[in-house]
Amino acid sequence: MNMIQVAAAAVAGVLLAVQFKAGKAEYGIYISIGLSLLIFFGILGYLKNIIGTIKTIGNYISMDTAYVGTLLKMLGITYIADFSSNICKDAGYQAIAGQIEVFGKLAVLVLSMPILLALLDTIEGFLS
Numbered sequence: 132m133n134m135i136q137v138a139a140a141a142v143a144g145v146l147l148a149v150q151f152k153a154g155k156a157e158y159g160i161y162i163s164i165g166l167s168l169l170i171f172f173g174i175l176g177y178l179k180n181i182i183g184t185i186k187t188i189g190n191y192i193s194m195d196t197a198y199v200g201t202l203l204k205m206l207g208i209t210y211i212a213d214f215s216s217n218i219c220k221d222a223g224y225q226a227i228a229g230q231i232e233v234f235g236k237l238a239v240l241v242l243s244m245p246i247l248l249a250l251l252d253t254i255e256g257f258l259s
Contacts, residue, residue: 208238
């Protein structure tokens with residue numbers, strides 16, 4: 132999917148959802164979720180390119196593959212947290228959306244701790 136297709140589908144979906152909002156508001160939410168999933172699956176093609184590029188960069192600088200895997204997990208967590216948070220906001224559940232965002236941030240923080248410790252060990256090695 133290219134950007135023009137995504138934009139056209141998004142505008143058409145939003146206009147359709149607005150039409151249903153007056154009578155059956157839940158249909159607008161269903162349309163929003165369906166459209167979001169359509170765009171999500173369109174993004175998956177781009178993620179393959181991103182993963183390939185990150186692996187190539189990892190080969191050039193010979194860094195540990197665990198770091199690349201952690202980076203990809205962080206990317207996935209942030210995307211899924213944002214995706215689900217936005218759906219909850221569209222449905223009118225801002226409190227749940229906020230909790231999803233906080234959980235996503237904490238999950239990324241937990242994943243980054245081993246990398247932070249390795250970085251501090253490297254800095255300590257340079258200083259001593």
